[in-house]
């Protein structure tokens with residue numbers, strides 16, 4: 001049986017990956033605060049705020065994940081949910097927003113990865129972190145986001161060192177995609193984000209990839225024999 005868990009499946013890149021995994025014969029468990037806009041056979045949805053670390057821990061410890069993963073011979077976890085806020089220079093970022101960013105972008109993904117590996121012994125199992133170029137290059141206004149994505153890259157590198165039986169892992173930068181996250185970036189006041197103009201120009205000049213196209217590329221890479229050959233990858237090289 002083929003089973004996949006994807007966080008942030010309700011919109012953007014995650015929504016695109018759901019259909020691709022279902023088409024490839026996977027039963028999919030989607031985790032986000034809201035539901036996908038359409039009902040899909042093969043998709044089970046869990047409403048969970050990944051910024052609430054106590055709730056994520058309780059979910060990971062509950063039987064829900066182990067029941068879903070039971071009997072899987074091929075299992076995939078895609079840690080895709082992410083938030084770009086706070087966008088502001090250090091000194092103007094807000095403690096609550098910083099904590100929320102680390103909780104969603106890092107803590108939840110690390111907890112789910114740990115439980116996923118514990119529950120999939122004997123399976124061909126693959127852990128995917130959706131990272132960002134911002135984890136590999138520094139951008140003004142994004143110090144929190146950059147730090148969280150760099151953490152995800154390093155988490156994959158260190159997991160690979162654990163050499164767990166049957167486990168492959170990869171941290172993938174998806175490129176610049178036309179999703180709600182880019183709309184959030186473009187809505188930031190320029191005083192907090194001095195490179196705002198570059199992001200507006202990218203949108204105006206048609207430089208953003210369609211979420212469905214990027215999702216299809218990532219999905220076919222995850223399912224390929226090449227997956228995990230390198231720990232830190234970029235969709236623009238697929």
Ligand SMILES: NC(=O)c1ccc[n+]([C@@H]2O[C@H](COP(=O)([O-])OP(=O)(O)OC[C@H]3O[C@@H](n4cnc5c(N)ncnc54)[C@H](OP(=O)(O)O)[C@@H]3O)[C@@H](O)[C@H]2O)c1
Pocket residue numbers: 007008009010011012013014031032033034035048049050051052079080081082083084104130131132133173174175176177178179180181182
């Ligand atoms: N768009 C880009 O240009 C770009 C570039 C580089 C990397 N990325 C990365 O790609 C991934 C997907 O981003 P996207 O562009 O598709 O963003 P998006 O359209 O804003 O979607 C984000 C997804 O994450 C979920 N999410 C956010 N906060 C959550 C929370 N507290 N609890 C549970 N789920 C939560 C959202 O679901 P709910 O709102 O329903 O909870 C949604 O499904 C992210 O990791 C992002 O950092 C995006």
